[in-house]
Amino acid sequence: MADSDAGPMLRRYDTLVKMMFLGDSGVGKTCLMSSYAGQPVSDSHISTIGIDFKMHTVDIDGHIARIQMWDTAGQERFHTLCTQYYRRAEGVMLVFDITNEESFRNVRMWLQSVEDHAPQDVCQVLIGNKSDLDGNRRVRKTDASALAEEFGITYFETSAKLTTNNNMSEAMELLIRQILEKKGVFNDEANKDEHTASIRLDENPASTQSTQSSYCSC
Ligand code: GTP
Numbered sequence: 001m002a003d004s005d006a007g008p009m010l011r012r013y014d015t016l017v018k019m020m021f022l023g024d025s026g027v028g029k030t031c032l033m034s035s036y037a038g039q040p041v042s043d044s045h046i047s048t049i050g051i052d053f054k055m056h057t058v059d060i061d062g063h064i065a066r067i068q069m070w071d072t073a074g075q076e077r078f079h080t081l082c083t084q085y086y087r088r089a090e091g092v093m094l095v096f097d098i099t100n101e102e103s104f105r106n107v108r109m110w111l112q113s114v115e116d117h118a119p120q121d122v123c124q125v126l127i128g129n130k131s132d133l134d135g136n137r138r139v140r141k142t143d144a145s146a147l148a149e150e151f152g153i154t155y156f157e158t159s160a161k162l163t164t165n166n167n168m169s170e171a172m173e174l175l176i177r178q179i180l181e182k183k184g185v186f187n188d189e190a191n192k193d194e195h196t197a198s199i200r201l202d203e204n205p206a207s208t209q210s211t212q213s214s215y216c217s218c
Helices: 029-036 076-088 101-105 107-117 131-136 141-150 168-182
Strands: 009-012 015-022 051-060 063-072 091-097 123-129 154-158 198-201 213-216
Touching: 015 029, 015 076, 015 107, 015 168, 029 051, 029 063, 029 091, 029 168, 051 076, 051 168, 063 076, 063 168, 076 107, 091 101, 091 107, 091 168, 101 107, 101 141, 107 123, 123 141, 123 168, 141 154, 154 168
Parallel strands: 015 063, 015 091, 091 123, 123 154
Antiparallel strands: 009 198, 051 063, 051 213
């Protein structure tokens, strides 16, 4: 994909993917999204109010997927309000903090909430975040893997603070692939998303493309 002299060229995306980030307050949902989108990761905890979103574009085997990442507030007072967004989700990144046992205990509550409010066939991945703080670990990897297995989902340990080997791209790619497979994208390349639209892409579609974010106090 080449740039024109005037700057980034226009290119269409093939599929729109809607993904929710869920988990307790402070586990690192916003930071993970920023890290994945190649944006600066904040050192301070500024709680999300209501719901926010970022867009990011990736190339999966030549298929351009535009990822709509919904960042929900982990604070309990927003739970009921935010569940109304679950019904639009095709994928869920369920995040806990490996240094915070309570955030792991609450994973079952989040899974129940997904079951209650999201589409039945929603794809999910369990994320144990803050792997850079392994010395302060309070959740055993084996316990998290066992929980993930119980629910038939894959477990990843990630870090929003590490710039390399942070596992976030791997986790996102797995989830995106699962969603695209469910949509039949790899069975029938002609089956393009009806929401196809023109967007601006830089030279490398797999690199940071996040140009849009919004805020909504639900
Ligand atoms: P809410 O918006 O309240 O739901 O929180 P959140 O889950 O979006 O958490 P946020 O991304 O704001 O991160 C909370 C705090 O954890 C911040 O101080 C981050 O800098 C820190 N943090 C996030 N991810 C990591 C990580 O991978 N490693 C370390 N060491 N700190 C992290």
